[in-house]
Amino acid sequence: MKNSKDIINYINKIPKSELHLHIEGSLEPELMFKLSKRNKIEIPFKSIEEIKSAYNFSNLDSFLKIYYQGSNVLITEEDFFDLTWEYILRCNQDNIVHTEIFFDPQSHTERGIKFNTIINGIDKALKKANSEFGITSKIIMCFLRHLEEESCFDILKQALNHKDKIVGVGLDSSEKGNPPQKFKNLFEAAIKEGFVTVAHAGEEGPPEYIWDSLNLLKVKRIDHGVQCLKDKKLVETLIKKNIPLTVCPLSNIKLCVFDKLENHNLKKMLDKGLRVMVNSDDPAYFGGYLNTNLIETTKALNLSLEDVKILIENSFKSSFLDESTKNSWLSKI
Ligand code: ADE
Ligand code: ZN
Numbered sequence: 001m002k003n004s005k006d007i008i009n010y011i012n013k014i015p016k017s018e019l020h021l022h023i024e025g026s027l028e029p030e031l032m033f034k035l036s037k038r039n040k041i042e043i044p045f046k047s048i049e050e051i052k053s054a055y056n057f058s059n060l061d062s063f064l065k066i067y068y069q070g071s072n073v074l075i076t077e078e079d080f081f082d083l084t085w086e087y088i089l090r091c092n093q094d095n096i097v098h099t100e101i102f103f104d105p106q107s108h109t110e111r112g113i114k115f116n117t118i119i120n121g122i123d124k125a126l127k128k129a130n131s132e133f134g135i136t137s138k139i140i141m142c143f144l145r146h147l148e149e150e151s152c153f154d155i156l157k158q159a160l161n162h163k164d165k166i167v168g169v170g171l172d173s174s175e176k177g178n179p180p181q182k183f184k185n186l187f188e189a190a191i192k193e194g195f196v197t198v199a200h201a202g203e204e205g206p207p208e209y210i211w212d213s214l215n216l217l218k219v220k221r222i223d224h225g226v227q228c229l230k231d232k233k234l235v236e237t238l239i240k241k242n243i244p245l246t247v248c249p250l251s252n253i254k255l256c257v258f259d260k261l262e263n264h265n266l267k268k269m270l271d272k273g274l275r276v277m278v279n280s281d282d283p284a285y286f287g288g289y290l291n292t293n294l295i296e297t298t299k300a301l302n303l304s305l306e307d308v309k310i311l312i313e314n315s316f317k318s319s320f321l322d323e324s325t326k327n328s329w330l331s332k333i
Helices: 004-013 029-038 048-053 060-071 077-094 115-133 149-162 180-192 207-215 226-230 232-240 249-254 266-272 290-301 305-317 323-330
Strands: 016-022 096-103 136-144 166-172 196-201 221-224 244-247 275-278
Touching (some): 004 290, 004 305, 016 077, 016 221, 016 244, 016 290, 016 305, 029 048, 029 077, 077 096, 077 115, 096 166, 115 136, 115 149, 136 149, 149 166, 149 180, 196 207, 207 221, 207 226, 207 232, 221 226, 226 232, 226 266, 244 266, 266 275, 266 290, 266 305, 275 290, 275 305, 290 305, 305 323
Parallel strands (some): 096 136, 136 166, 196 221, 221 244, 244 275
């Protein structure tokens, strides 16, 4: 039986993969302040401390309002490069060797920023990450589910020029009241174009949204999915089909999905044999990057070394890496 110091050491040292990270959610207050000055964009905060103290959320929507406001400082390709590069430096510190990054083009194109500006900035930083640190990555483009399907079709069309950079499409933003069926045709078109699909489901929304993401949107992974335990048949299906659930513990606490980390259902999901792993979601807003998420969760739920090992194995098994690369990382754990 290993003690918790040994487990924390293991977490810090072991190579890891992250599968649920919104690049706009890695915008630290310091960079937000710097970019607001560089681009002469007003933000409703006078200091970094004021930004940090605004990060008290009561649910997903209360967070999204601040998160979209923060994204307004991102204007140029250099801004998107700097944002992504700062996250990569954190990956390097945390020994994340592979990351699959979400971006929300509509939160920028709706402000007049060109699609090419966004994707090229992110992509250049990821290429540098590979050449400098050997970190590999994939880009997943998320549609904002509070918008209409028609506006999402416009974005899908623009993404077709960047198939070499974008591996898949996802669905994020305000979940309740924006069910998966709203985007059935969009996801069908995306699949026809060769994109893999994922979707945020069962973060705040009901288990039906997880069912519909599987059946209508044909997703390969569910982002969050923590509400699945309310539906026994759904749990059986997720296990049988080996569907990964990209769980984000600190995010769930900050957005009041669970009242405290000790009451998070990750350990129950793990014990049932669901393919779960730990991710940071929007680390600049939720109080920690991947290792902090893993360490805090380990302490709160009393996870064993074996539990942590399974979480890390699942992070590679569930990635969109090719099988031989997956196996090569798995052999090192
Ligand atoms: N966009 C950024 N973070 C999100 C989350 N946790 N849920 C839904 N949309 C998001
Ligand atoms: Zn998310």
